[in-house]
Amino acid sequence: MTSRTRYETLVASLPHLPHFARAERLPINRERLEGRLGMMAEDDATLLARAVALLEPTASPPSADAGAWVRAWVALAAEAHEPALLALLDFHAEVRTVLAALRRRRMGLPAQPPPDWPAGHWVRHMAQHWDDPDFKLAPVFPWIGEARQHLDAGEAPALERQLIDMEWGLLQRLAEPEPFGFSAVLAYRFRWGLLQRWLSYDEARGHARFEHLIAEVRGEPHTVPA
Numbered sequence: 001m002t003s004r005t006r007y008e009t010l011v012a013s014l015p016h017l018p019h020f021a022r023a024e025r026l027p028i029n030r031e032r033l034e035g036r037l038g039m040m041a042e043d044d045a046t047l048l049a050r051a052v053a054l055l056e057p058t059a060s061p062p063s064a065d066a067g068a069w070v071r072a073w074v075a076l077a078a079e080a081h082e083p084a085l086l087a088l089l090d091f092h093a094e095v096r097t098v099l100a101a102l103r104r105r106r107m108g109l110p111a112q113p114p115p116d117w118p119a120g121h122w123v124r125h126m127a128q129h130w131d132d133p134d135f136k137l138a139p140v141f142p143w144i145g146e147a148r149q150h151l152d153a154g155e156a157p158a159l160e161r162q163l164i165d166m167e168w169g170l171l172q173r174l175a176e177p178e179p180f181g182f183s184a185v186l187a188y189r190f191r192w193g194l195l196q197r198w199l200s201y202d203e204a205r206g207h208a209r210f211e212h213l214i215a216e217v218r219g220e221p222h223t224v225p226a
Contacts (some may be wrong), residue, residue: 003041008180010039017191020164020198033192037185044182048189050076051085055092056193074120083173084183088190091170093118095163098144101126101135102151160201163195 013036015027029035037045054072077089097119103109105161111127126135134144143166150159168191 002141003020004180006187007182010036011184011188013039014188017188018193019192020168020195021161023195023199025135026192026196026199028192030196033189037189040182044185047076047080047082047085048182048186049185051088052189052193055088056190057197070117077118082182082186084178084186087174088170088186091167094122095143095166098126098135098137098141099120099147099151102144102148105130123194139149157201160197160222168194190193 014033017023017027033136037048040048050072054069054076073093074091077086080086080089093199097117101123104111111123111130117123122137123139134141135149137144143162146162147159150156171187171191171194175184178184
């Protein structure tokens with residue numbers, strides 16, 4: 001079976017994923033999904049598994065080492081050969097960085113960019129514009145104003161929905177150029193994870209996730225909520 005045929009067969013076997021805001025249940029359970037993902041080429045399957053373990057909050061056991069996430073991000077970004085995966089990695093690093101900075105400032109903490117943070121250049125920019133409501137980043141991240149409002153109001157469910165909606169849209173765009181290739185499978189697997197996350201959303205875990213974002217940028221030990 002050629003690589004193209006392999007992915008055509010795999011993508012065709014996956015049930016349609018409804019938009020997370022309209023879904024009532026998962027159209028395929030984890031066991032069956034993982035079984036179908038077994039059709040992937042071995043190298044691609046390894047990359048996808050590493051990405052899920054790194055980026056999906058419920059995919060791996062909690063970690064107390066903030067630096068471990070950074071090291072894993074850097075290693076995966078260096079080995080990733082797919083533009084879709086690199087775009088997803090950048091998205092997660094940027095969102096984590098911006099949210100943590102907003103929370104730090106709201107708590108009266110100074111900007112302290114860790115030198116090895118994946119989106120460190122944005123942290124340095126934010127430090128230079130710490131007194132601007134959106135760090136003068138609204139043209140780059142149009143979502144920052146809404147996220148700031150949700151954080152200031154303590155609206156964890158609303159922020160969670162915004163973040164899921166942002167990533168959902170990104171994943172759909174990443175899948176479009178290659179509907180029967182790695183990017184399509186990557187997008188499906190992560191949209192499935194977002195759908196599962198939304199259907200099982202718990203407000204307490206949402207608040208805990210915000211706290212661990214702060215700890216990451218502060219370089220402090222933290223626990224990633226399951």
